[in-house]
Structures are given as structure tokens and as C-alpha cells.
Amino acid sequence: MSDSDRRDDANPRDGGDLPPHRAVDRSGRLDSTERQGTPYTESQVIMPTVKVVAPFAFTYGLFVTFHGGGSPGGGFQGGAIMAAVVFMIAFAFGIESTRTWLANTVVVALAVGGALAFAGIGLVPVALGGAFLQYDLLPIPIKYGLEAVEIIGIAPLVAGVLMGLFFLLANGFALGGDGFEPDDPDESDAPDGGSGDGDAGGDSASPAAVADGGREHGGDA
Amino acid sequence: MTGALSVTAPVAAQVTAIEASLLAFVVLTALATAFARDVLAAVIIFGAYSLGMAALYVFYRAPDVALTEAAISAGVTTVLLLLTLAKTTRIDHEAAFESVNYPAAGAAAFLFVGLLLTMDAIPAIGSPNAPVWSNPDVTQWYLAETYAQVHVENTVMGVLAAFRGFDTFGEAIVVFAGGIAALIVLRREVFA
Numbered sequence: 001m002s003d004s005d006r007r008d009d010a011n012p013r014d015g016g017d018l019p020p021h022r023a024v025d026r027s028g029r030l031d032s033t034e035r036q037g038t039p040y041t042e043s044q045v046i047m048p049t050v051k052v053v054a055p056f057a058f059t060y061g062l063f064v065t066f067h068g069g070g071s072p073g074g075g076f077q078g079g080a081i082m083a084a085v086v087f088m089i090a091f092a093f094g095i096e097s098t099r100t101w102l103a104n105t106v107v108v109a110l111a112v113g114g115a116l117a118f119a120g121i122g123l124v125p126v127a128l129g130g131a132f133l134q135y136d137l138l139p140i141p142i143k144y145g146l147e148a149v150e151i152i153g154i155a156p157l158v159a160g161v162l163m164g165l166f167f168l169l170a171n172g173f174a175l176g177g178d179g180f181e182p183d184d185p186d187e188s189d190a191p192d193g194g195s196g197d198g199d200a201g202g203d204s205a206s207p208a209a210v211a212d213g214g215r216e217h218g219g220d221a
Numbered sequence: 222m223t224g225a226l227s228v229t230a231p232v233a234a235q236v237t238a239i240e241a242s243l244l245a246f247v248v249l250t251a252l253a254t255a256f257a258r259d260v261l262a263a264v265i266i267f268g269a270y271s272l273g274m275a276a277l278y279v280f281y282r283a284p285d286v287a288l289t290e291a292a293i294s295a296g297v298t299t300v301l302l303l304l305t306l307a308k309t310t311r312i313d314h315e316a317a318f319e320s321v322n323y324p325a326a327g328a329a330a331f332l333f334v335g336l337l338l339t340m341d342a343i344p345a346i347g348s349p350n351a352p353v354w355s356n357p358d359v360t361q362w363y364l365a366e367t368y369a370q371v372h373v374e375n376t377v378m379g380v381l382a383a384f385r386g387f388d389t390f391g392e393a394i395v396v397f398a399g400g401i402a403a404l405i406v407l408r409r410e411v412f413a
Contacts, residue, residue, distance in 0.1 A: 064288065069373035072284035074381065080292035087300045104413040111412075115397045118390055133386035135371065143372040146382040149389075157393055161400035162297055164412035169304040174408035 040094045050092035058085045065155045069147055075154030082155070083162035095170045107164050114157025121149050235346065240280055247273040256321075258314045261306055268299035281346065285377045 058081075064071075065078025090098035125134035135145035236244070250270035257263040271294035278287035344351035354360055367379035381389050404410065 068378045069375055071375065072377070073288050074285070074375070074378045077285070077288040077292050080289070080297055084292060084296040084300070087297070091300075099413045102413060104411040107412040111397060111400055115393060118393055122386070122390060133383070133390070135383060141372065142370075142383075146371055146373055146378065149382050149386070150378065154389070154393055158396060161396050164400045165301060165403050166297075166304065167413040168403050168407050168409055169301055169308070171409065172308045172407065 043092070046092045050088050054085050054089060057088065058082060061085060065151055066147070068150045069143055075150035076158050078150075079155035079158030080162060083159045083166070086159075086163050087166055090166070090170075095167070099167055099170075102163065107160050107167070110156040110160030111164060112160075114153050114155070114160060118149055118153030118157065121145065121153060240277070243273055243277045243280065247277060256318045258316055258319050259311075261303075261311060262317075264299060264302045264306065267302075268295050271295035271298070285375075 061078045061081030061084075063078075064073035064081060065075055068074035068078065086098065086102065121138070122133040125137040126132055128137045130137040133149070135142040138145045140148070247270060250266050250273060254263050254267045254270055257266055271290055275287045275291035275295060278284070278290055349355060363376055363380055363384070367376045367384075368374060371379045371383040373379045373383075400412070404412070
């Protein structure tokens with residue numbers, strides 16, 4: 001079934017309730033209208049367990065990151081473990097409250113800061129006339145140069161990107177006018193499209209202004 | 222071609238009971254992942270498979286790989302797949318397992334036998350003569366030189382962060398680009 005065919009078929013039936021990319025397929029297979037919400041229930045088993053386990057798991061992630069030079073592990077594994085702690089907390093106490101607790105700024109700062117730190121550590125020796133990541137030109141011992149790449153470069157980058165993927169997948173496909181398509185008049189129907197833009201656009205009032213503000217913000221980041 | 226069986230016999234004699242049970246666990250969970258009809262069950266069994274693989278890597282003395290397998294495959298991937306399932310509709314199934322597609326199973330068995338025949342050329346587990354270990358220009362050189370040159374005990378990290386640092390930088394940027402790509406595909410402008 002071609003795309004245009006599908007839109008022509010779907011629009012009159014749905015009365016314009018759904019944006020084109022969410023049109024109901026004829027076979028009714030993939031993009032069904034009845035979606036399961038985020039299946040969160042407060043569990044008296046999971047919440048205390050996570051409360052007990054999370055500090056130890058986070059400390060283990062820090063250990064794997066900081067002790068990567070002397071024992072198995074490193075920034076990638078440690079960052080993944082620390083991100084998994086956030087997943088654990090989100091599963092126990094709800095993804096939405098974890099999203100509010102851990103603002104978008106933190107996630108983006110971790111990912112972008114990690115990438116910039118790695119590039120910065122690599123480029124300092126270049127500025128001093130050496131090669132990329134030539135550790136012996138850094139003003140610190142070579143071992144600390146390697147550890148710096150792992151601790152302030154790779155670990156935050158991996159943790160930030162993994163947390164971002166988690167929150168992105170929990171949010172799902174953007175349904176309202178906050179995508180790249182022209183704004184739909186019915187975007188107020190979108191269940192969770194507005195929450196993401198509220199962080200980005202600030203204090204915009206109308207939905208269209210929120211979408212525009214979000215787009216500019218995304219361009220800057 | 223006749224060597225396939227004659228080589229597996231002495232190797233099997235060296236495999237301990239824990240390794241054998243881990244190998245059986247991994248094979249069984251892999252088959253169960255392929256044949257489970259409910260996607261949620263398949264995802265959970267796949268997480269168990271990854272955990273078995275991580276334990277197996279520990280026994281084969283690759284703790285770095287084991288940590289990555291446990292954190293990424295058993296933890297993060299399972300969670301992300303579960304989240305994806307929560308966003309879709311789940312279909313109730315009567316049967317627990319998929320019916321076997323015999324042409325596909327035949328092709329898989331053919332590939333399996335073909336790969337098994339190449340076992341002849343693979344050195345035994347832990348063999349000191351395995352080229353990947355005994356090679357004086359690569360493995361032995363890094364083992365000898367890593368601490369002398371970059372002062373870290375973990376040779377894997379020394380190779381990744383120092384000797385192959387530029388490659389690692391590229392990999393880190395690939396991870397970063399993966400996050401950006403997910404933003405674009407899901408039409409979002411903020412992560413959280």
C-alpha cells in the first residue's frame with residue numbers, strides 16, 4: 001500500500017482526528033488507535049528493593065568507571081550501569097516522575113558535555129603541537145589522562161545517551177505539531193506532545209508558539 | 222571434513238560442568254527466544270540469554286566483555302525493548318511457541334552444520350598456541366608495552382583509550398549520533 005493511498009483512505013474515515021503519519025492501517029496491525037499506556041503500578045516489592053539496590057548499583061557504576069585502569073570495566077560499562085540505575089528508579093517510581101526529577105537539561109548536559117570533554121582532552125595535545133590524544137603532552141600523568149577520558153568523557157556520554165533513549169522510547173512517537181510537519185489544528189489532542197515542549201519552549205501560551213519555541217530550541221542544541 | 226568430530230571430543234573433555242550447563246542454558250534460551258510466540262516472553266528470555274552469555278564470558282576470562290554484555294544486552298536493551306512493547310498493542314496467543322517454519326529451520330541447520338565443519342580450523346579454548354594469543358606483534362606486544370607506556374594495568378582500557386584512542390573517539394561520537402538519530406526518528410526535540 002503506497003503512502004498517498006493510505007492517507008486518502010484514512011483521512012475521511014477518521015475525520016481528521018489523527019495526523020497522517022498515525023493513520024490507521026487497513027489491516028489494523030501496527031499503528032492501532034488503542035495504545036497501552038505506560039503500565040505503571042506502585043509495587044510494594046519493587047519500590048523497597050530498588051531503594052536498597054540503587055545506591056549500591058550506582059556506587060558500582062562509579063567504581064567500574066573510576067577504577068577502569070586497574071580492573072575490568074571503564075567509562076562505557078560504568079556509564080551503562082549508572083544509566084541502568086536510572087532505568088531501575090523509573091520502573092519503580094514511575095517514568096514520568098523520574099523524567100521530571102531528571103530534567104532534560106541534565107540528560108543533554110551529560111551527553112554533550114561528555115562528547116565535548118573527550119574532544120577537548122584529545123585536542124589539547126594538538127594545540128600543544130602533538131597528535132590527537134597524545135597523553136604525554138598533557139600537564140597530568142598519562143594514567144590520569146586516560147582516566148579523564150573515561151570518567152568525564154565516555155561515562156557521561158554513554159549514561160546521558162542511554163537515559164535519553166530511555167525517556168524518548170517511553171514518550172514514543174511525537175503525535176502533535178511538535179514534529180517536522182506543519183502544525184495540525186488538533187494537536188491539543190496529543191496525549192504527551194506538550195510535556196516535552198514545555199521544557200524546551202518555556203512559557204509559551206498557544207500550542208503553535210510552543211511548537212515554534214521548541215523547534216528553535218532544538219536548533220540551538 | 223572428518224576432523225570435526227575428532228576435534229570436538231578432546232575439547233569436550235576439558236569443558237567443566239559449570240561451563241557445560243552455561244552453554245546449554247545459552248543454547249536453550251536462544252532457541253526459546255526464537256520460538257516463543259509472545260513477544261514479551263521472547264524479550265524476557267532474551268535478557269536471560271544475555272545474562273548467560275555474560276557469565277560465560279567471565280569463565281572465558283573476558284571480564285570487560287562480560288560487563289558490557291551484562292550492562293548493555295541484559296540490562297539496557299531488555300528495558301528499551303520492554304518500553305517499545307509497552308507502546309504497542311500486545312496480542313494474546315493461544316499457543317506458547319511458534320510453529321516451526323521447516324524451510325527456514327532447514328536453512329538454519331544447513332548453516333549450522335557448515336559452521337560446525339569450520340571448527341577444525343579453530344584452536345582449542347585456552348590454547349597457548351592460538352594465533353590471537355601467541356602473536357608477538359599484536360597481543361603480546363600490547364600485554365608487554367601497555368603498562369610501560371600508559372601506566373594502566375587494564376590492557377583493554379589502555380588499548381581502547383590510548384593506542385586506539387582515535388577509534389574510541391569515533392565510537393563515542395557514534396553513540397552520541399545514535400541519540401540524535403533517535404530524536405529525529407521519534408520527532409522529538411528534547412530527551413526528557
